[in-house]
Amino acid sequence: MTLSDRDLTEQGLTLDTGGAARLLVIGCGAIAREILALKATNGWTHMDLACLPAILHNHPDRIAPAVEAMIKEKSERYETIFVAYADCGTGGYLADVCERHGAEMIAGPHCYSFFEGNERFAERAADEIDSFYLTDFLVRQFDAFVWRPLGLDRHPDLIHSYFAHYRRLVYQAQVNDPALDAKAEECAARLGLAYERRFTGYGDLQSALASVAQQRPG
Template sequence: MNAPPATSPEARGDVERILVLGCGALVNEMQAVVRHHGLVNVDVECLPAKLHNRPALIAGAVRERLARLGEQGKSYAQILLGYADCGTAGALEKLCEEFAAAHAAGDGPPMSMMPGAHCYEFFAGAGRFASMHDAEPATFYLTDYLARHFDLLVWKGLGIEAHPELAEMYFGNYERVVLLTQTSDGTQRVRVEACARAGAERLGLPLVIVETGYGELLDTMVSVAAPSRRGRVEVLS
């Protein structure tokens, strides 16, 4: 492997430290889980959210960030990727398998990833997302982050601003927009819903709002962490 965060955490006194390395689009949610659930032994790092539009680059970016951590001498008992497959065509799963094999040989920590195909699924839950998809397959999904940054990641990110004709190419077959909202904060909810409505209007589609909370992101982060351990929370963008 390419210089993963190695050696046992006990060797550095960082017993049971956990790394969560995720998509920059989930940084607010991952930070909130750490804060609200006492995960003081969890370090959070994020890769650029723009990788959302270039999923073929995600696995390589994960490997590079982990190699950099290894070069910095950082060590973890476990790594959780704040990604599901996310369009990587199995590349993240293969990377996790590579880490598992190295860990079994005594080289570095094990690494796991979020379940499912994408963040929409693990926020909503697999069964609930499947029901929504079955009800209307031609759905464009937004999370809170994607709603707030619709212009940057969708309108500009997909090139529609420069080439308006692409809007019909990308979205002509969609029937609705579904906002999967995570926040329970009233002020933030108003802002997010307003951004989602504005985005849906630009696409000429009706908007449906579904409250999900943090879904399996919360469940998985809590399950891999040991809240009683002492440590720091480090967030790098």
């Protein structure tokens, strides 16, 4: 399936099996490609995916209400609903929504942590307080999620104000793609930061989805 970055950013995505599946994953559009890749690789034919617009990450207060609305909309069709979000700036409200509706969710504060692996990310946290992270999606969508929202397209002089306390940009690569590597390095240069590429693969996203998928074998 070819995914439009614009759809994932602004509209989200729904991919289902016409009611045959018993497991629904509700996720962020920013990790739709990764979820679909894992679904295909592992043959999780009993799993459907519904993604909310990735742009919600610019408004984290809207994430929990949007997830709850989707759970209510979809709950009658599925035996199990799994929420493929970490806390993502919701201040615990998303966890409250999941607990209220009996849905599991990915552990961790945000996707940078679960892609790295929550335990490993926590171990490095003290030494990486001055690091700015990008994932595959954010490299592709750097202008839409970083450059323009911060007004740097109009006022590039603000770069120093926003990033004065950052030392490096860490690109957490989910796949090996030379084009993305080059773009990530360009993003670092535009922000005036040192560049580090760190291959993470799918991290804890993979183990979390495998765990819930095995609970409902196809």
